[in-house]
Amino acid sequence: MKEREIRMTYREYPDTHDLPEEDQMLISEAVAAASGAYAPYSRFMVGAAMLFDDGTVIRGANVENAAYPSGSCAEKTVLSYSVSNYPGKKPVAIAIAALAGGKLTREPVPPCGNCRQMLLEEEKRQGSEIKVILTGKEKTIVLRNSESLMPLHFTKSNLEP
Numbered sequence: 001m002k003e004r005e006i007r008m009t010y011r012e013y014p015d016t017h018d019l020p021e022e023d024q025m026l027i028s029e030a031v032a033a034a035s036g037a038y039a040p041y042s043r044f045m046v047g048a049a050m051l052f053d054d055g056t057v058i059r060g061a062n063v064e065n066a067a068y069p070s071g072s073c074a075e076k077t078v079l080s081y082s083v084s085n086y087p088g089k090k091p092v093a094i095a096i097a098a099l100a101g102g103k104l105t106r107e108p109v110p111p112c113g114n115c116r117q118m119l120l121e122e123e124k125r126q127g128s129e130i131k132v133i134l135t136g137k138e139k140t141i142v143l144r145n146s147e148s149l150m151p152l153h154f155t156k157s158n159l160e161p
């Protein structure tokens, strides 16, 4: 028997202004994206903003549905848009923010398991890291890459015999 350990580290910023300007800009985009969410059932509005290596920024928001499982997370929305419309561009960072009761949540909101899996696949597919920025009123968390969100992940290599 071997006991193994997987470590992940992240940076925590109590003040968003201590982040690089580019990250602050992406956070603003994520908050703006959240305000455009369609979340009449949960009233939990999530926004995701993705930055590409050429400086392009795109936004996505959660889209709910009366048939609950038909809804989409903000991260999934922005990833699908990215893959569909910018196949030649490399995403380098994603910022995620959520509004509850119309206000930015106190704590940063991490992506759900499904979206972590999707972010990981995109990172593996393009062969370079996608920084993850999770913001809340009291702090912002920055992870170097998407893989950090998902230790012992499932990837295409697991499909091989």
Ligand SMILES: [Zn+2]
Pocket: 073, 074, 075, 076, 111, 112, 113, 114, 115, 116
């Ligand atoms: Zn999700």
